[in-house]
Amino acid sequence: MNEKLATAIGSAARAARERLGLTQVEVAGRMDLSPIVYNRLERGRMLPSVPTLVRLCETLKVSPEVVLGSVEPPTRRKGRGAGREDAPPSVHLLTGLARKLDEEQRQVLILMAKVLLR
Template sequence: MEARKTRGLATDETHVKTELGIHLGMSARTARRSLGMTQAAVAERLGVAREVYARLERGHMLPSIHTLRGLCTVLRVPPHLLLALDASIETPPGRKRPPLASRAEPPALGDLRKNLRGLSRSDLRLLNALAVTLPASQRDETSRGRRQGFTEK
């Protein structure tokens, strides 16, 4: 397969749609429409033919870095959104999603996890049955009291 370059856009002879190309195209289309711009207007500002820009939006082409910078500027979109680097991207079936940045959890939850790891299966079942029997309002009041520094005796 012979690769070629079309005024700042990289493509190959088979015009294979890649996940990145599809995402980039959909994101560019969404941003363009939200700005009320036509494909022709974006293409003109980028210095490419409208047909070439249309192929980019359909996911048939990937922009060069220079064109990507221009695209981000024209569409007022940060590059991480066009390049599928945000966490909201759906993972295709059969692929594992990279772990999200861990959110800070309360120290008490970490302590609880450590304590639960040492329990037997039957102890875990018993503890779960006990937790389920607590009324939701009591669980809320208890956790609220602990957050404020009070404990029950």
């Protein structure tokens, strides 16, 4: 068993579970696992099968890349727009306007932005 990978998966699972405010028993139930098996997985004492890994990601609403340690998990956000305070007001205005456009109009806006970046 790859202990480093097992530990990474377990740590990511625990962080995602806690972010959702769930207990190990609740997650195990939703995944159709015994709580003992889920506990072993979260402590890095076992590697999940691929189907179990998929269920883990779906249950904890986290990407496989995060669970496997390829990327950092998203930071906890407090309300809509949190974490974007450092963006200038014009970016907020542009984002708000873009939300009001239909998909075709947004694609045109994207093309225009790409032209401006040349």
